[in-house]
Amino acid sequence: MNSAIYNVTDTSLTNSVLDSIESISYWKLFVTFICLVLVYDQISYIQKKGSISGPRFKIYPIIGPFLESLDPKFEEYKAKWDSGALSCVSIFHKFVIISSTRDISRKIFQATKYVKPCVVDVAVKILRPENWVFLDGKAHTDYRKSLNGLFTRTALAQYLPSLETVIDKYLEKYIEYSEQHNYEPTIFFHEMREMLCAISLRAFCGTYITEEQVRKVADDYYLVTAALELVNFPIIIPYTKTWYGKRTADMTMKIFENCAQRAKDHIAAGGEPICVMDAWCKLMMDAKNKDDEDSRLLHREFSNKEISEAIFTMLFASQDASSSLACWLFQIVADRPDILAKVREEQLRVRNGDPYKRVSMDMINEMKYTDMVIKECLRYRPPVLMVPYVVKEKFPVTPNYTAPKGSMLIPTLYPSLHDPEVYENPDEFIPERWVEGSKASEGKKNWLVFGCGPHVCLGRTYVMIVFAALLGKFALFTDFEHKVTPLSEKIKVFATIFPKDDLLMTFKRRDPLGKVIK
C-alpha cells in the first residue's frame, strides 16, 4: 500500500515539475542565466581581489571600467597607484593586478617562474606568432644573448656616423619648417615621432633602406601603435585599426627582409658593420670559427624573414618610448635656459671648441651633464608607465596575497621614479641630482625606466647615446623655443606619455659659437 501511495505521489510530483518547466518561458530562462552570470562575475571578482585595494564590487557588471580604459587618463592611473601597494580592476573576464611599490614591481619583473610578458591578443597576429618576443624562459634568454652584442657600446659606436647624418637632416628640416611658419610655435609632436623613426631605421638598416621607404614607414607607423592599443578588437576585420596596423607591419617587414639580404651580402664581401643588421651578420660570420657557449647560439643562419621580424620588434619597442622622451626633453630644456646654457657649454667643451667635429663615442663618454639631463627627463617623465605581465601559475606576490593564474600583473615604474626618499622633491626637474655618489645615482633599485630582469630593455644604452648626440647637436646648432600652455605639463597617454598640448615649438638656426642667426 505504501508503495501505491508513493507511486501516486511520484506521478503527481513529476507532473507538477513538468507543468512548471513548461510554464517557464524562454525569456525567464534567459534572465535566470544572466543573473547567474552576474552573480558568478561578482563572486569571482571578490575572491580574486582578496585583501588588496580596489572597488568592493564590480561597479559596472561584466565590463568593469572598460569604457574608461578606452581613453586612459594619467590622473586616474595615479589615483590607482596611490590607492595601495597592490590594487586591482576587472575588465570583462580579465582580472588585472597593479603593483605600485619599487620592491613588488622588481619582484614581478624578475619572477620568470611565475610570469611572462603579456601582449594584447592582436599583437601575436601583427608581430607574427613565431616572433622571438613571444619566447619564454630559457628559449628567450638564449635568443636575447644572441641580440645583446648588437647594442654594446662598441657596436653602437659603429652606427653613430650614419645617425649623425639623420640628425643633421632633421635639424635643417625643423629650421625650414619653422621658417615656413614664420617662427610661430607649431605642433611638433608628429615631427618628433618622424625624426625618431628615421633615426631608428637608419640605426637598424643603415643605408639599405631608402629615403622614400624611411618616409613611408615613418608616416604610417602610428597605424601600428593604434592597432596595438591596450583595448582593441582581437579579430582583424578589413578596414579597421588592426587591419591597417597589420598592413603597415607587413609592408615594413618586407622592406626589412630586403635590407637583411643586402646586409648579408655586404658583410660576406668583407664590409665593415655600420648598422644593427650588419652587426648581426658579422656576429653570425665570426661565430662560425668559435665554439664558446655564446657563439654557438649564433651558429645557425638567421633567415631574412626572422631578422626582419626581430628588427620590427625593435622598432615597435623603441618608437613610442623614444618619441615620448624626445617631446619631453625638448620641451623641458627649452623652458629652462639655465640647463640649455650648461648643455651648450659642455657640447662645445667635449669638441675642444670646434662645434663641427663629428660626434664620437669618446665625446659622448665625456658628456656628463647632458647625460644627467636625459636621465632626469627619463625619471621625471618615464615614457613607459607600466609593463603588463601575465601570471603563468599562482604567484605569491606578497606574504598576504597570491595572484591567481591567468590574471594580468602590472608592475608600474612611475612611483619608484618619484619616490621622495631617493629623489628629493620628485616633481621638480633637477639634473644635478644625478652627480656621481648622490642618493639618486646610488638608488639603482629605483631606476626602473627600462624595466629589470630577463626582459630589461634591449635598447637602454642605445637610448642614452643617441639622445646625447641628438640633444647636443640641436643645442649647438639651433635656438629652440617652446610655447608654454596650461596643458604643457599635463600628461597625455598614447601608448607612452606626451605633453597634452602636443608640444608647440619653433627652431631657429644658431651660430654654434654664439649668437642667434635670423
Ligand code: HEM
Ligand atoms: C626611451 C626609450 C625607451 C624606454 C623608456 C624603453 C623601456 C622599455 C621597458 C620598460 C621595457 C620592458 C622591460 C621589462 O619587461 O623588464 C622594454 C623592453 C624592450 N625594449 Fe625598450 N625602451 C626604450 C627604447 C628602446 C629602443 C630604442 C629599443 C631598440 C632596440 C628597445 C628595445 C626593447 C626590446 C626589444 C624590449 C623587449 C626585451 C625582451 O623582452 O627581452 N627599447 N623597453
